[in-house]
Amino acid sequence: MRGQRSSDTPAAGTPLVLVAADPRRRTARTPWGRVLAGVVVAAVVGGAAVATAGALVSQRTAEGFAVRDATSDTAALARVVVEPALADAIADRSASAVDRAAARVRLDDAVAGELRAGSAVRMKLWAADGTVLWSDEPRLVGERFPLSEEDLEALRSDRSDAEVSDLDEPENRYERGNGPLLEAYQAVHTPSGEALLFEAYERYDDVVARAADLRRSFAVLAFGTVAVVLALLVPLLLWLLLRIRSGQRLRERLLGRALDAEAAERRRMAADLHDGPVQDVAGLALSLGADPATRAAATVLRGAVSSLRTSMSAIRPSAPTPDGLRPALDDATARARAAGITTVLDVPDHVHASPAALLAVVRFVREAVWNTVKHADASRVVVSVAAAGGSVRVVVADDGSGFDPERVAGGPRPGHLGTTLLREVAEDTGGALLLRTAPGTGTVWELEVPADVEALR
Known part of the structure; x- marks a missing residue:
């Protein structure tokens, strides 16, 4: 059963x-509209991120350049202005007070233009033992303070350097109230060859302002470069995506044509079966069914016709x-x-x-x-x-x-x-x-x- x-x-x-x-x-x-928009947004955001990162990095770089510029300016001032104005008497303790005073006045006159221009907040000239030999702040002259290792190294190596000044130190007490200061120093020599240390203090805000100018230049360059790259890259990306979309559509059309061709071939086969063998076998079954002796064969043939029609449905299914x-x-x-x-x-x-x-x-x-x-x-x-x-x-x-x-x-x-x-x-x-x-x-x-x-x- x-x-x-x-x-x-x-x-x-x-x-x-x-x-x-x-x-x-x-x-x-594939949502091609969203893909295109996403690529454009990603390119713009990525470019902006790169440019912003470049601008932030350039800030540190620009600040470093500004410090180096201040150091170079101090070194130039020391070599071109201060050193030619030095007299041996300024560092010679055996010299008379009049000669030492004349040497300090000579140095005052040499740097007066720089002080009037406001490029420096304070200037000092140190002996190797830490004695202040000259300063535009007369109250410091003759006082003695310990020199740092960096100062002593600058005296020994005849090099220039700079650092943020520690205004809590007693030798810097007269500079307080001017905000953070950058302290640049350079070794200079008297006519007899004695090494002295020249220091110039300038407002760190000026350094920051110079760094900002450099940073703006870097930012313009960075954003401009990214903008040019995006202007070239985004159209290329759009073109590539459009080509991919076009290729997909072409593939779909080819697949559709292949399916259409297969369906047409199936229809042709089904039509050939219907108009040929099925009709012939159906006619034969009809003629045999009229004779009692062949009715069994007619029944078998009618079953074969049914099977053929079922096969035709499988060959040509409805879409x-x-x-x-x-x-x-x-x-x-x-x-x-x-x-x-x-x-x-x-x-x-x-x-x-x-x-x-x-x-x-x-x-x-x-x-x-x-x-x-x-x-x-x-x-x-x-x-x-x-x-x-x-x-x-x-x-x-x-x-x-x-x-x-x-x-x-x-x-x-x-x-x-x-x-x-x-x-x-x-x-x-x-x-x-x-x-x-x-x-x-x-x-x-x-x-x-x-x-x-x-x-x-």
């Missing part, structure tokens, strides 16, 4: 997930469309009807889904129903389709003998081509495939595919 149960959902038990839904496997439609999914599934279940199995279709009049999703549904139903015909020994199969939440759900349930689901739980196996094909439909679309079956309870195959899947692999 064919069939075990007559329920529309014959199988019971916990569903076995053969293929889990995975959006990464699907081929969704699935949102409004024409039922006819396509009607063709997909023709083999079950030819085998004497009652088929029930529960399909909406309109299914909002892409052509690839509808084609996947038809492929799935065709393979699931064919498995029922070959293996289930069923008397009834129910096919239901529903679309909701951005996906299409299709269920194929039969009242056949069922089987142990563990036979297919471990993946594709040799000799189970039908199950392999059902898995491939789910995998190609990024969908999910579930199975409910057990011996004697019938079988339910359930497929859920994204409604907007773009193409099957």
Whole structure:
């Protein structure tokens, strides 16, 4: 006796997930407008980030340049102005007070222009033992303070350097109230060759202002360079994306033409079968049926005509469309009807889904129903389709003998081509495939595919 149960959902038990839904496997439609906008925005943001980083780096670089400029200016002042104005008496403790005073006045006159110009807040001339030999602040002259290692190294190596002045030190007490100061120093020599240390203090705000000027120059260069690169790169990226989009459209057109050519060939084959062998065999069966002696042969021929017409439906299936999914599934279940199995279709009049999703549904139903015909020994199969939440759900349930689901739980196996094909439909679309079956309870195959899947692999 064919069939075990007559329920529309014959199988019971916990569903076995053969293929889990995975959006990464699907081929969704590419939102080219968003891609183009994203590329442009990414290029602009990336360029702005690079330019901003360059401007921030240039700030430190510019500040370093400004400090070096201040150091160079002090060194030039020391070499060109201070050193030629030095007299031996300024550092000679054995010289008379009048000679030492004359030497200091001579140095005052030499640097007076620089002091009037406001380029320096304070100037000092030190002996190697830390005694202030001269300063534009007379109260410091004659006082003695310990020199730092950097100062002593500058005296020994005859080099110039600069650092932010520590205004808390007692020798800098008269510079307080001028804000942070940059202290630049340079070794100078008296006519007799004695090494002295010349220091000039200038406002650090002036250094920062010079750094800002340099930074602006760097920023203009950085942003200008990035703007030029973007002006050249963005059109190139847009052109490449448009070429990719054009190539995809061309591929889709070629695929459509190939499918159209295949469909045309199938129609031609179906027409040849219908107009040739089917008509001939049908006419022969009609003529043989009139003679009682050949009625058995006529019955066999009529069965052959039915099989040929079923094959014609398989050769030329109806194209699935949102409004024409039922006819396509009607063709997909023709083999079950030819085998004497009652088929029930529960399909909406309109299914909002892409052509690839509808084609996947038809492929799935065709393979699931064919498995029922070959293996289930069923008397009834129910096919239901529903679309909701951005996906299409299709269920194929039969009242056949069922089987142990563990036979297919471990993946594709040799000799189970039908199950392999059902898995491939789910995998190609990024969908999910579930199975409910057990011996004697019938079988339910359930497929859920994204409604907007773009193409099957």
